[in-house]
Amino acid sequence: MLARLTELGLLEISEDDGFMKHYDEPVRRTIASQLMGSVDKPSISAEMITIPFHTNFVIEGISSGFLLPYSQSNEFLIGSIFQLLQNWLVSPGLRPKGMLKDEQFFIRKLVLVFSMLFDSRKEYGKSDREESDTELELRCRLCRSALKDVYHYSAKNNGHNFSRETWNCYLKVLLAVTDQIMNGPSYILKKLATIALKVLFEVWILAKTTDEKLWKSLSQILNSHEWVSKTSSTIFQWNAVCLGITKYSLALVYKKECLNINNFSVIFALEANFKTKEDATFELSPEQTFFYWWRFLHLIRNPVAVTLPQTLHLACTGIANLVNCYLEIAATPLIHPRDLLPPSINKVLLIFGNWLFEVLFSDRPNFEEGTAVTAATLCKIFTELVNIEPIETKY
Numbered sequence: 509m510l511a512r513l514t515e516l517g518l519l520e521i522s523e524d525d526g527f528m529k530h531y532d533e534p535v536r537r538t539i540a541s542q543l544m545g546s547v548d549k550p551s552i553s554a555e556m557i558t559i560p561f562h563t564n565f566v567i568e569g570i571s572s573g574f575l576l577p578y579s580q581s582n583e584f585l586i587g588s589i590f591q592l593l594q595n596w597l598v599s600p601g602l603r604p605k606g607m608l609k610d611e612q613f614f615i616r617k618l619v620l621v622f623s624m625l626f627d628s629r630k631e632y633g634k635s636d637r638e639e640s641d642t643e644l645e646l647r648c649r650l651c652r653s654a655l656k657d658v659y660h661y662s663a664k665n666n667g668h669n670f671s672r673e674t675w676n677c678y679l680k681v682l683l684a685v686t687d688q689i690m691n692g693p694s695y696i697l698k699k700l701a702t703i704a705l706k707v708l709f710e711v712w713i714l715a716k717t718t719d720e721k722l723w724k725s726l727s728q729i730l731n732s733h734e735w736v737s738k739t740s741s742t743i744f745q746w747n748a749v750c751l752g753i754t755k756y757s758l759a760l761v762y763k764k765e766c767l768n769i770n771n772f773s774v775i776f777a778l779e780a781n782f783k784t785k786e787d788a789t790f791e792l793s794p795e796q797t798f799f800y801w802w803r804f805l806h807l808i809r810n811p812v813a814v815t816l817p818q819t820l821h822l823a824c825t826g827i828a829n830l831v832n833c834y835l836e837i838a839a840t841p842l843i844h845p846r847d848l849l850p851p852s853i854n855k856v857l858l859i860f861g862n863w864l865f866e867v868l869f870s871d872r873p874n875f876e877e878g879t880a881v882t883a884a885t886l887c888k889i890f891t892e893l894v895n896i897e898p899i900e901t902k903y
Contacts, residue, residue, distance in 0.1 A: 509623035509681075512688055518680040518725060521620075528572035537582070540573030544588055560613075563606035567593070567617060574624040578643040578650075590625075590650060593618055598662045600669075615662075615670070616677040622654045623681050626688050639693075648699040655685075655700070655707045663711045675715045679722055682708045687729050690738050698780055702741040706776040706786075709749050713774075713790050713800060723803055731809050740819045744782055746808055747826030748774050752790075753801045754833050760794050762837050762848065772797070805859075812863045812878075820878035824867060827860055828885040835892050853893045857903050860885075 513519040528536055547556060547566055557563050573589040576582045595602040597618040600611075607614045625647070629639060639647065663670075663678060670678070686704045689696055712726070735742040756772035771791045778784040792800060811823040838850040857864075867875075867882040890899075 509627050509684060509688060510620065513620075513623075513680065513684045516684055516687065516725070516729060518684055519677070528568060529575055531572070533576065536572040536575055537585070539569050540571075540576070540589060541585055543569040544573070544585065544592070548588060548592055557604035557606045559606045560610045561606075563604060563610075563614060564617070566604075567614070567621060571621040571624065574621065575627075575629075577629045578639065578646040580642065583646060586650065590653070593621060594658050597622075597658060598666065600666065612671045612674050615674050619659070619674075619678055619681050622658050623685050625650050625654050626685050626692075628692070644693070644695050648696060651689075651696075651700055652703055655703050660707045660710065663714050667714050675717065676719065676722065679712060679715055679717065680725070682711055683726060683729060686735075687733055690733060690735050697739060701739040702745070702777050702780045702782075705735075705741055705745040706778065709745055709804075710774075710776065710788050713749070713792070716792065716796055718799060727807055727809070730807065736808060736811070736819065737815055739780075740816070740822055741777065741780060741782075742808075743811060743814075743819055743822045743826065744777050746804070746811070747822070747829070748776050749804050750801075750826065751829050751833070753797060753804060754830050756792075757797050757801045758833055758837050760797060762840070762850075810863070810866075812867045817875045817877065820867070820875050821881065824878040824881040824885070827863055828881055831856060831860055831885050831889060835888060838893050849896060850894060852896050853889055854897060854900050854903070856889055856893060857900075861903060 510521045514521055528539070531539075543566060547570065557566055570589050571593065573582070573585050576586060578586070596604070596607060597615065603611070603614075629643070629647075659678070659682060667675070682704075686701075686708045689700045689704050717723070730736075730742070752772050752774035770793065771789050773787050773789045775785050775787050778786055811827070812820060814820045814823060834851040834856050864882050864886050867879055868886065871879055
């Protein structure tokens, strides 16, 4: 993963990071096992890990266990390392003294270390043998826990103490991790893509970043590496974020009672079948809300340029739900103190028209469901919105 971060142009990795990958597997196993035998005992680790140099040495040594094959013989060792480093990252009270002396640096270090779990074991071994089903299952279990219980938990509960540099590292690593999953074996894609996208989008909102380079990287990697065509989860989670932010942004503009509300919710999917879902709540200022609304809405360059009928149907249904938000506002008596005009046909089509007309006029065979949803959405726009101005000729 460290190499992938460099390939994607996201981070320049120090030669000190992950240097244990150059050693043979038996060496990595021995070092990780011997160190864990000492540092996993609180009384001993308190005496051993008192300065940053010692902390860095221990993290590099024991994290070499994350480079071992996901075999049953390594399962206990990898799990023990996972538990220890998870405690150090998510629980500030359990961190060794040496880590506390340069806390932000070591948070970023651990964020990088956990990304190694997502790499194929072939990258660190001399064999071209594919991972067995048992090894893939263990890999998926550990990676899912890393996404939920490490990355997500730490960002949500400790993010208020992160420096901007730490937040940026977090986002870059999660972006690389998600891209790794998108380009991995189909089994990994099916098991992890949905939760990876949830964590990526959720942490991206928690970070409240306005960094242009970060947003450009997210859009370029998502689009150029064709996440949408690889899994319908990309569209589903994107739909969820856009719907949550659109509802909140419209409420801020048009509803007087919402002026003092500073949070909104997004309903994410947890599994690839989209049946299990989870509600996430976010706090953004009005300015941040409008910024994120625009950025996420245009994150996917063309959500209707898809190759699978079910994905088009999902995209068109998501866009229809966004349009319905504007129709609901238009049907509600204006109560905002500034007496803004309700959304008009031209304004709504300015936002969604290009996507809707593209689907309608392409009228592809086997894509009838998506086309039907689009036709219904356009009919609603033209019949349910008040025509307060001449409809532009192009529409």
